[in-house]
């Protein structure tokens with residue numbers, strides 16, 4: 001077996017040192033009845049590298065990659081161009097095959113990257129501090145609600161109807177078990193977001209208001225009035241960002257009063273990968289840092305006075321605090337955080353702004369062209385790189401009909417809200433820098449046909 | 453704009469005691485590297501975009517006006533920054549990484565290659581089913597391997613890491629108890645358990661109580677039985693446990709817990725010791741997470757990502773999270789999400805499936821599934837059995853080669869499984885486990901897990917894994933033997949280790965007392981000193 005260095009001669013010599021007559025003697029604590037005598041029956045035996053590659057490549061070929069067709073899906077995962085150097089750098093063994101930096105003297109590479117990553121996330125979000133990553137945007141969102149509960153000692157979260165429905169589901173699952181109450185609603189196919197409903201629902205029991213920005217339909221609303229109302233009632237504002245590229249064009253949630261900003265970082269540096277692994281971003285005010293979940297890298301000095309970095313504030317974490325920890329998270333999304341950080345360094349502020357401008361300009365162009373198709377209505381007044389159309393027909397079958405025409409044309413709201421009839425004709429279309437003029441022509445042509 | 457207007461570069465050391473004696477602060481291949489905030493600026497970018505004409509804005513009135521403060525570097529500078537930093541990391545690719553409980557084995561590059569096939573790496577989680585059939589097949593195929601290898605009934609694939617898997621398992625247990633109208637409040641956890649176990653139980657609203665261990669490092673069966681009762685929802689057991697020992701009474705523990713109406717959660721972080729040899733399902737376990745980033749070789753990436761599928765017993769399978777995959781008689785693999793859950797359950801499971809809900813957006817760590825499946829197919833059932841045997845042999849070899857110089861508290865009672873545990877008994881002159889660990893760094897090894905589990909004083913948990921050769925083990929043993937002898941002799945010099953690492957010991961107390969956890973721009977007149985960035989404000 002190509003991954004196992006021991007030879008049979010090694011094994012015998014080692015068994016002798018160990019003082020065991022056979023390998024089975026080392027398993028003597030396992031009751032006989034639970035031991036498999038040979039390899040587990042019914043499963044295939046080992047295979048060559050070539051055979052395994054063929055096996056998986058065959059399955060890969062059954063899927064349609066985003067890069068091979070006109071592609072317009074978003075809703076929490078976005079197709080962006082990732083510079084080639086990102087994937088090369090994250091495959092360096094020193095990053096790829098390191099563990100969590102528990103021994104800082106020989107993990108300064110990872111630790112400095114995490115420190116830089118935290119700094120980038122905090123600035124992008126307009127917040128004071130950020131952690132070293134969560135699993136993804138949805139779990140970060142739930143953790144933010146838990147954090148708000150600990151800070152305010154209240155248990156009611158008011159959730160915007162514009163929050164990604166998967167994120168809402170995750171929060172509902174957890175709330176069922178923690179005793180939090182979530183006030184949720186489904187969105188309406190209109191240009192207005194539900195800020196007024198949120199403000200009206202805030203009361204003295206409210207721990208936090210949770211608002212996605214831009215929201216699931218792509219709409220952008222000022223968070224300041226919601227932040228003001230929340231703060232007046234002693235509640236926090238949690239902003240959720242599923243498309244970080246947007247923050248190269250629109251104001252940061254932290255600037256508009258958000259106390260905790262969380263989101264998905266996949267767009268920067270991390271491929272689509274059918275939904276994971278992604279990278280959860282988590283930022284907040286400095287005064288709340290001790291309630292923040294997850295790992296944090298911090299600056300310090302070594303015994304010779306040289307600057308260095310360590311994991312810090314770990315008295316919040318499970319390995320020290322056990323049942324009193326702020327979260328149970330241990331392994332996070334380290335390598336995806338590295339990819340995010342490298343891509344963000346390549347972009348820099350200038351590149352991020354250009355990228356965002358390009359996305360927005362393309363999206364505006366596509367929105368105008370699609371809205372001109374008879375029967376198709378653009379729902380949004382405002383949007384960044386993603387907007388919602390109301391079709392004259394149900395959007396789910398329309399999406400499938402577009403697949404037959406070789407176009408992945410968007411996400412139907414019927415997929416995300418299967419029981420809400422009022423949303424059945426909604427189609428969310430995302431347009432990034434990867435979209436070409438030919439792609440736009442193809443989408444326009446396909447959509448014309450399927451709504452005709 | 454330059455972010456670091458003072459030009460202050462604390463990373464570059466100044467001449468002084470203990471310094472390098474070079475002008476740059478570098479020493480041949482030992483290269484210092486400043487922060488991106490010190491070397492980059494907001495006008496530089498490493499990406500070219502075609503100049504677009506500024507079109508109409510539909511951003512409402514929310515266009516960003518203020519500076520973000522994100523430094524950029526050109527591509528060559530970027531590649532150099534991250535390459536230089538990478539060289540300050542230890543990694544499994546460089547040498548033995550015997551971090552107990554973490555299973556730092558070789559990460560096959562075939563796995564990296566298949567995970568990057570566009571058919572897996574470049575598909576969107578919300579693509580229509582007919583465009584992702586191959587991806588669903590991979591998830592389903594891995595699911596079947598995990599079920600067969602563990603002898604369980606079902607598997608939840610979406611948890612994102614081990615701790616998320618624990619959460620999944622406990623939520624299944626809570627849902628199953630609630631379904632029978634049984635509100636229980638307590639979860640029993642051994643003192644030797646990993647911190648995620650009690651943290652997870654508390655996260656799900658349970659009160660955590662400890663179960664004691666025997667002198668032999670196992671769960672005290674009689675004490676456990678004495679504590680079981682109608683308030684106990686579950687017992688969380690790690691098997692093999694965190695002392696590197698198999699729990700021989702596992703079946704009896706499960707039977708007792710079941711008789712008292714509770715469920716058995718098994719922390720499967722140590723599955724590597726028994727994969728292909730023992731099926732946890734035969735031991736009465738109801739739920740167990742599998743860290744694909746341990747047993748099944750997906751790379752640790754400096755802290756993640758992981759993947760923590762949870763295998764489930766027949767009693768718990770109906771409650772697992774959405775979405776899940778299921779293959780029907782026609783050979784089609786379905787992705788069952790919220791919308792079809794009800795109907796799918798009716799048609800294919802007689803209405804039995806009553807998922808507790810969703811744990812994450814989308815469908816889990818696909819990028820880890822492809823890697824783990826490539827690993828499993830490469831080994832096959834025979835190779836996986838050999839994995840467990842070699843992992844256990846390597847650990848016992850280390851144990852027996854060092855027990856004369858390091859106290860091995862459980863060695864007398866017999867062999868260990870995949871990891872060997874030592875204590876600091878016998879160290880003289882105030883030498884600690886930490887000192888010994890740091891001295892290993894100077895010898896070119898990553899230290900073992902220190903001070904975990906909590907039940908062994910000054911614990912040192914050594915997990916070599918099966919991907920180490922005998923020659924590598926012999927070198928490690930020789931190094932550790934020599935350091936252990938120095939520790940027993942009270943050799944003061946151990947206290948200043950490491951000497952040869954990119955940094956000497958770091959001041960963790962300072963880091964926690966006055967946290968600096970992000971870049972703050974120093975004032976233009978900040979003193980140009982070596983050391984910590986404590987000046988200025990954003």
Ligand SMILES: Cc1ncc(COP(=O)(O)O)c(C=O)c1O
Nearest residue numbers: 330331553613614615646721758
């Ligand atoms: C025994 C044990 N349980 C649970 C975990 C948690 O797993 P993860 O880090 O994947 O969340 C770990 C690993 O860190 C572990 O060693």
